[in-house]
Amino acid sequence: MSTETDHAADVAVLGCGLMGSALASALAEAGYRVIVWNRTAAKADALRGERIDVARTVAEAASAAPLLLASVGTYDDVHDMLDGIDTLGGHTLVNFTTGTPAQATRTLEWAVSRRLAYLDAAILAYPQHIGTADGLILASGPSRDWKAHSQILGVLGNVRHISEHVDAANILDASMVGAFHISALTALIESVTFAIDRGVSATELRAVTEHVLTLFIPVAAEIVHNIATNTHDTDQATLEVYSAATRSFVDTVSSDGHSARMVTAASAMLEEGERAGLGSSGISALQRVCTPRPAASI
Amino acid sequence: MSTETDHAADVAVLGCGLMGSALASALAEAGYRVIVWNRTAAKADALRGERIDVARTVAEAASAAPLLLASVGTYDDVHDMLDGIDTLGGHTLVNFTTGTPAQATRTLEWAVSRRLAYLDAAILAYPQHIGTADGLILASGPSRDWKAHSQILGVLGNVRHISEHVDAANILDASMVGAFHISALTALIESVTFAIDRGVSATELRAVTEHVLTLFIPVAAEIVHNIATNTHDTDQATLEVYSAATRSFVDTVSSDGHSARMVTAASAMLEEGERAGLGSSGISALQRVCTPRPAASI
Numbered sequence: 217m218s219t220e221t222d223h224a225a226d227v228a229v230l231g232c233g234l235m236g237s238a239l240a241s242a243l244a245e246a247g248y249r250v251i252v253w254n255r256t257a258a259k260a261d262a263l264r265g266e267r268i269d270v271a272r273t274v275a276e277a278a279s280a281a282p283l284l285l286a287s288v289g290t291y292d293d294v295h296d297m298l299d300g301i302d303t304l305g306g307h308t309l310v311n312f313t314t315g316t317p318a319q320a321t322r323t324l325e326w327a328v329s330r331r332l333a334y335l336d337a338a339i340l341a342y343p344q345h346i347g348t349a350d351g352l353i354l355a356s357g358p359s360r361d362w363k364a365h366s367q368i369l370g371v372l373g374n375v376r377h378i379s380e381h382v383d384a385a386n387i388l389d390a391s392m393v394g395a396f397h398i399s400a401l402t403a404l405i406e407s408v409t410f411a412i413d414r415g416v417s418a419t420e421l422r423a424v425t426e427h428v429l430t431l432f433i434p435v436a437a438e439i440v441h442n443i444a445t446n447t448h449d450t451d452q453a454t455l456e457v458y459s460a461a462t463r464s465f466v467d468t469v470s471s472d473g474h475s476a477r478m479v480t481a482a483s484a485m486l487e488e489g490e491r492a493g494l495g496s497s498g499i500s501a502l503q504r505v506c507t508p509r510p511a512a513s514i
Numbered sequence: 515m516s517t518e519t520d521h522a523a524d525v526a527v528l529g530c531g532l533m534g535s536a537l538a539s540a541l542a543e544a545g546y547r548v549i550v551w552n553r554t555a556a557k558a559d560a561l562r563g564e565r566i567d568v569a570r571t572v573a574e575a576a577s578a579a580p581l582l583l584a585s586v587g588t589y590d591d592v593h594d595m596l597d598g599i600d601t602l603g604g605h606t607l608v609n610f611t612t613g614t615p616a617q618a619t620r621t622l623e624w625a626v627s628r629r630l631a632y633l634d635a636a637i638l639a640y641p642q643h644i645g646t647a648d649g650l651i652l653a654s655g656p657s658r659d660w661k662a663h664s665q666i667l668g669v670l671g672n673v674r675h676i677s678e679h680v681d682a683a684n685i686l687d688a689s690m691v692g693a694f695h696i697s698a699l700t701a702l703i704e705s706v707t708f709a710i711d712r713g714v715s716a717t718e719l720r721a722v723t724e725h726v727l728t729l730f731i732p733v734a735a736e737i738v739h740n741i742a743t744n745t746h747d748t749d750q751a752t753l754e755v756y757s758a759a760t761r762s763f764v765d766t767v768s769s770d771g772h773s774a775r776m777v778t779a780a781s782a783m784l785e786e787g788e789r790a791g792l793g794s795s796g797i798s799a800l801q802r803v804c805t806p807r808p809a810a811s812i
Contacts, residue, residue: 314759316766317712340725342750352725354718378718386766387712392722394763395777396698396705397730398756402780402800403697404734407689408741409804414615414685418742420652420676424690425734427638427650429727432695436702436723443706444716452640458696461612465692468614468684473806479693481779482700502700506707508771 225251227368228281230274230297232259234343235312236287239372242347244268246371253277255297279303283365287312291319295326305331308361310369312337312353316390317383324357324382333361336382338389341373349374356384403478410474442500450498458499459486523549525666526579528572528595530557532641533610534585537670540645542566544669551575553595577601581663585610589617593624603629606659608667610635610651614688615681622655622680631659634680636687639671647672654682701776708772740798748796756797757784 229240232254243250244267253271254260260270271277274297278284284307286294294313298304309332311323320336327334335357345351351373355362362369362377369375378384404425411421442448453461462483470476485502494501527538530552541548542565551569552558558568569575572595576582582605584592592611596602607630609621618634625632633655643649649671653660660667660675667673676682702723709719740746751759760781768774783800792799 316762318766318769340722341729350729352722354722376718376721378715379713381713383712384714384718387709388714388718388722390763390766391705391709391712391714392719392726394759395708395767395774396701396723397726398760398763399701399705399776399780400694400698400730401733401737401797402783403694403701404737405741405798405800406783406804407694407697408738409801410693411685411689412738412741413805414681414689415677415679416682416686416689417676418738420674420682420686421690421738421742422735423674424638424650424652424686425694425738426731428690428695429731429734431639431648432698433724433727435699436727437720439699439702440706440710440716440719440723443703443710444719461692462696464614465688465696468616468688469693471616475783475804476693477779477783478697478776481775482697485700485704485773485775486696499699500703502703503707506704506773507711 223281225249225269225281227251227283227285228253228271228277230277230284230286231255231288231293231313232263233287235339235346236285237263238343238346239285239287239312240268242372243368245347246368248368248371251277251280274298275301275303278307282307283368284309285312286310289313291315291323294323298330306333308333308335308365310335310337310355310365312339314338314389315386317386320356320383320386333358333364334382335361335365336385338385338393340389340393346373347371352376354378354385354388356380356386357382399478406475406478407469410469413474414472439500442498443503446503448494448497448499448501448503453499454496455486455489455499455501456495459483459490459495462486521579523547523567523579525549525581525583526551526569526575528575528582528584529553529586529591529611530561531585533637533644534583535561536641536644537583537585537610538566540670541666543645544666546666546669549575549578572596573599573601576605580605581666582607583610584608587611589613589621592621604631606631606633606663608633608635608653608663610637612636612687613684615684618654618681618684631656631662632680633659633663634683636683636691638687638691644671645669650674652676652683652686654678654684655680697776704773704776705767708767711772712770737798740796741801744801746792746795746797746799746801751797752794753784753787753797753799754793757781757788757793760784 226248229252240252251269252260253274324334337355340352353375355377356379488505489502524546527550549567550558551572622632635653638650651673653675654677786803787800
């Protein structure tokens with residue numbers, strides 16, 4: 217499956233932590249010739265195999281393949297790693313490193329100045345999911361560069377090019393995998409701690425949690441639709457009904473001294489929505505107290 | 515499927531809002547003889563049918579069947595509705611009304627004083643799910659009373675008797691369906707608003723949201739296990755890694771003026787966990803800053 221090229225390898229993987237190693241292995245298993253590099257050589261050496269060579273320097277790896285995949289600690293590490301190399305022109309860098317939307321934009325600018333094509337990427341999966349349909353990977357940046365490499369990138373999992381805007385992958389990563397997931401996770405810990413302390417069994421909690429999360433999926437799709445269209449009619453519970461119920465939840469959880477930090481924050485947000493005149497709308501109308509733009513008239 | 519009884523009906527449904535109406539219809543469709551009552555007669559009249567009679571007074575309905583299902587606005591409404599009736603002895607009340615754990619306990623005491631058997635129940639579903647496998651209903655209270663009526667209650671959906679403790683259904687309702695779900699929902703609205711405003715398409719957001727929620731289910735099961743056993747080792751990200759990432763998410767979401775209330779609350783909770791010496795544990799160790807008991811030594 218080697219691409220037609222005079223390069224020694226099809227792809228270089230820069231950074232061989234758990235995720236970089238999973239990327240390199242998936243590419244080799246799919247038949248591509250891979251060259252790997254890691255700051256600590258032992259992690260790269262552990263990957264050596266029939267289709268995986270190990271470079272002694274990052275310059276050697278970056279020169280050996282037209283496509284470079286970076287999976288290191290920070291965006292600063294990406295820049296430090298590649299800044300001194302003068303053979304990047306005409307190559308393409310796909311950056312899997314976790315970072316902010318602003319860092320993706322700055323890295324595109326940095327790459328352009330080196331005639332290096334650049335795609336930003338965010339991995340929404342654990343290393344064991346790489347190479348499988350569960351390995352959701354979002355890529356953003358110029359379509360031309362995506363199309364040139366979509367075949368080889370496609371072996372890494374469920375890889376989607378989501379936007380021409382290079383910061384889109386990190387926007388989704390920071391907002392959904394980051395802010396949303398961590399908020400839901402801390403709220404879960406708070407709620408489960410209360411229920412366990414009040415005598416509910418782990419078996420029942422697992423069943424109810426799975427049920428609540430499963431029912432959440434279609435609700436979430438509706439929330440996304442409502443916010444995308446800024447329409448918040450409801451024939452179910454209104455925002456003020458949610459707000460009243462949430463005050464009761466805060467009382468219940470905090471009544472015996474349990475932490476109710478997350479649900480208290482939710483309650484404050486709902487009360488702000490009521491003060492903004494959104495009480496008779498659906499709960500997704502909270503969009504209007506989240507956005508920095510002036511609130512639209514209702 | 516009528517049970518052997520000299521009563522005019524198998525079951526009385528007190529309160530014919532959307533949920534009460536769904537309960538009555540499911541029972542009639544399963545072949546039971548139902549009598550319904552509602553404060554506003556029109557809603558009860560709308561249900562009249564081959565197996566559904568309409569009572570003019572709550573006393574008439576409560577006397578006509580050995581099993582009473584209440585689905586009204588508040589627990590106070592339940593008490594007001596039944597307080598003057600002297601024919602409740604030997605009957606069983608299953609209370610589907612939404613309320614707090616303390617209200618369930620007080621209502622059991624109230625019922626005991628009237629020789630009325632009592633089960634508390636929480637419906638974790640929308641009315642359209644009643645009578646189907648998606649209609650998750652939790653019941654709590656004496657096993658003897660549950661066993662006496664489990665067959666007829668079973669036609670209402672996926673009905674589980676979760677505990678001898680009468681407040682258990684409302685504990686799960688307030689903590690998981692209430693505090694957790696509403697916190698996750700407000701966090702979703704905050705995150706989706708940011709992503710939409712930053713140019714991410716609704717299509718991509720829906721796909722990513724479904725992915726994140728699906729991956730959440732096994733994570734949640736692990737969280738429940740960790741909290742139930744108070745063990746918080748991890749070979750994945752530690753609490754301090756989550757905390758550092760979350761500070762970055764707060765910065766990203768708030769950098770252009772967007773609301774970051776929920777993820778800021780999550781960040782504060784993680785930092786409290788770090789101050790409590792939990793930084794190198796798994797994130798579920800936040801249990802120890804949620805519980806009112808003295809923190810266990812790590």
